[in-house]
Structure formats: C-alpha cells, structure tokens
Amino acid sequence: xxxxxxxxxxxxxxxxxxxxxxxxxxxxxxxxxxxxxxxxxxxxxxxxxxxxxxxxxxxxxxxxxxxxxxxxxxxxxxxxxxxxxxxxxxxxxxxxxxxxxxxxxxxxxxxxxxxxxxxxxxxxxxxxxxxxxxxxxxxxxxxxxxxxxxxxxxxxxxxxxxxxxxxxxxxxxxxxxxxxxxxxxxxxxxxxxxxxxxxxxxxxxxxxxxxxxxxxxxxxxxxxxxxxxxxxxxxxxxxxxxxxxxxxxxxxxxxxxxxxxxxxxxxxxxxxxxxxxxxxxxxxxxxxxxxxxxxxxxxxxxxxxxxxxxxxxx
Numbered sequence: 001x002x003x004x005x006x007x008x009x010x011x012x013x014x015x016x017x018x019x020x021x022x023x024x025x026x027x028x029x030x031x032x033x034x035x036x037x038x039x040x041x042x043x044x045x046x047x048x049x050x051x052x053x054x055x056x057x058x059x060x061x062x063x064x065x066x067x068x069x070x071x072x073x074x075x076x077x078x079x080x081x082x083x084x085x086x087x088x089x090x091x092x093x094x095x096x097x098x099x100x101x102x103x104x105x106x107x108x109x110x111x112x113x114x115x116x117x118x119x120x121x122x123x124x125x126x127x128x129x130x131x132x133x134x135x136x137x138x139x140x141x142x143x144x145x146x147x148x149x150x151x152x153x154x155x156x157x158x159x160x161x162x163x164x165x166x167x168x169x170x171x172x173x174x175x176x177x178x179x180x181x182x183x184x185x186x187x188x189x190x191x192x193x194x195x196x197x198x199x200x201x202x203x204x205x206x207x208x209x210x211x212x213x214x215x216x217x218x219x220x221x222x223x224x225x226x227x228x229x230x231x232x233x234x235x236x237x238x239x240x241x242x243x244x245x246x247x248x249x250x251x252x253x254x255x256x257x258x259x260x261x262x263x264x265x266x267x268x269x270x271x272x273x274x275x276x277x278x279x280x281x282x283x284x285x286x287x288x289x290x291x292x293x294x295x296x297x298x299x300x301x302x303x304x305x306x307x308x309x310x311x312x313x314x
C-alpha cells in the first residue's frame with residue numbers, strides 16, 4: 001500500500017508531497033566534488049504538520065494562490081506549491097523565484113527560488129524539478145545499478161542522464177557566473193548555498209525488472225509499468241475480489257497518492273476497455289492508480305503500448 005499524507009484536499013496533499021516527500025535521487029552523491037550541491041534541507045516538522053492540517057480544514061489561501069496563475073503544466077504547478085510554502089512558512093523568507101539572469105541580450109538561466117532560512121541563518125538557491133521515468137534496458141545486464149540513460153520520460157523526450165547533467169552542471173551552478181553573482185549581491189545575497197528538490201517516481205518493467213540507477217533514494221518505492229496486453233492478468237492478480245476502483249490519472253494528479261473518487265473510478269473491465277480504445281489512437285503511456293474505498297491508493301503503475309518506446313524519438 002502506498003503511504004499517503006492524510007489530507008482530504010487534493011491540493012494540500014500535493015503541497016505536502018511536493019515539499020516533504022523523499023527526494024528521487026541523492027543529489028549530493030551525484031554532484032562533482034567542490035560543487036557543494038545538497039538535497040533540500042527543509043523537513044516536515046511538527047509545526048509544519050499542524051499548518052498542513054489546518055490548511056486541509058480551510059484551503060482557501062492555497063486555492064486562491066494557485067488560482068492567480070492557473071496552469072495545466074505539472075512542473076509549473078509543482079513550483080507554485082513550493083512558492084506557497086516558502087512564502088507562508090514563518091521560518092523562511094522567499095526572496096525571489098523564477099528570477100532570470102541576463103548577460104546583454106542573452107539569457108543565462110533563472111533562479112528557481114532564492115530564500116533565507118532563519119534556523120540555518122543562511123541564504124539558499126533552490127532548484128526544483130519533478131520527474132517521471134520509465135526503464136528501457138539497453139546495456140544493463142547483471143550490474144547492481146542501471147545506467148541513467150536507460151530511464152526515459154513517458155514520451156521519451158526527456159532522459160534521466162540529461163536531466164541530471166542539466167540540473168547539476170547548469171541550473172544549480174548559475175550563481176557561479178559573474179553576472180549572476182552581481183545580481184545576487186544587489187539582492188543582498190553574497191554566497192547562497194546550493195540546494196535541489198528533485199521529486200518524482202521511477203518505473204521499471206514488470207516483464208523485465210531493472211535495478212534503479214546510481215543515486216536512487218530507496219526511501220522512494222521503485223514502481224512498475226506494463227504493456228496493455230498484460231493489464232488484465234495484472235489486475236486479476238492485484239485484486240482477485242474486484243474490490244478496487246481504478247483511476248487513469250491526468251498529469252495534474254500525478255503528484256500525491258490518489259483517493260477514491262466514486263464518480264470517476266473505473267471497474268477492471270472499464271479501465272481495460274478505456275485504455276484499449278486510447279491506445280488505438282494514442283501512444284503516450286498512461287498512469288493508473290488502483291484505489292481501495294477505505295485505504296486510498298494501493299498501487300500506481302504506467303500502462304504502455306506493446307511497442308513502447310518505439311514510435312518516439314529519444
């Protein structure tokens with residue numbers, strides 16, 4: 001069973017997951033020596049738990065914050081949740097977010113978040129990312145860890161090795177550029193510490209399970225994907241009593257664990273029929289949650305076409 005945050009409001013659950021779920025990778029292990037890039041050090045304290053619980057009872061402030069800049073892009077929604085937390089937490093001060101750095105007519109990049117932590121008495125440059133990757137075996141055989149390039153985004157336009165390189169070699173090191181340094185000094189931030197909040201899920205094939213890559217945080221459960229042709233057998237094994245409902249999750253609901261939505265839940269036959277019709281016209285993998293009425297999300301998994309990742313250009 002997937003552990004969920006106990007909040008009834010979807011956006012509050014997403015907020016808790018975005019800010020306090022385990023990092024997908026141990027970023028500090030992956031950064032080259034001397035770069036001093038760490039995983040985000042903000043934790044779910046008892047005070048923050050109480051704040052989230054109160055917010056779940058009255059989420060108007062969060063909902064109004066999100067409504068000011070509505071978006072269907074998951075990455076932007078993830079960032080907006082972080083902005084809300086950094087703005088509202090009494091121990092933090094959000095200095096700027098999505099701050100571009102220009103060198104003449106060229107944009108060097110942007111700072112995702114610049115904030116001050118009163119407890120640690122230091123400024124931080126925080127980069128944010130939420131990612132979902134499916135394993136595609138290419139060279140891993142008996143190795144204890146797979147290769148980063150063997151993990152692809154659902155439409156294969158994204159790859160884990162490219163994301164790690166961009167995140168650690170470019171995004172997190174923006175403050176080292178002379179133009180960015182001056183911009184930070186103008187804000188009263190002489191030398192911010194570098195942090196990354198990289199969240200998400202990794203899915204390996206049920207038919208060909210592959211070990212996670214180097215740096216994977218085992219506090220994050222490694223999940224699975226399967227082809228449409230294997231779906232019926234998997235659901236029979238998962239739920240022989242047919243007591244679960246199934247949700248085909250839109251991207252906006254990919255963050256925290258799902259809760260039962262009776263009006264939207266599909267039966268086993270319905271989810272198979274829905275996905276069969278979908279893959280006759282489309283090819284992007286679909287994320288499915290199996291949900292028990294009293295226990296919430298039991299399992300989430302991607303369903304792919306039988307030839308995935310063929311048909312996409314990596």
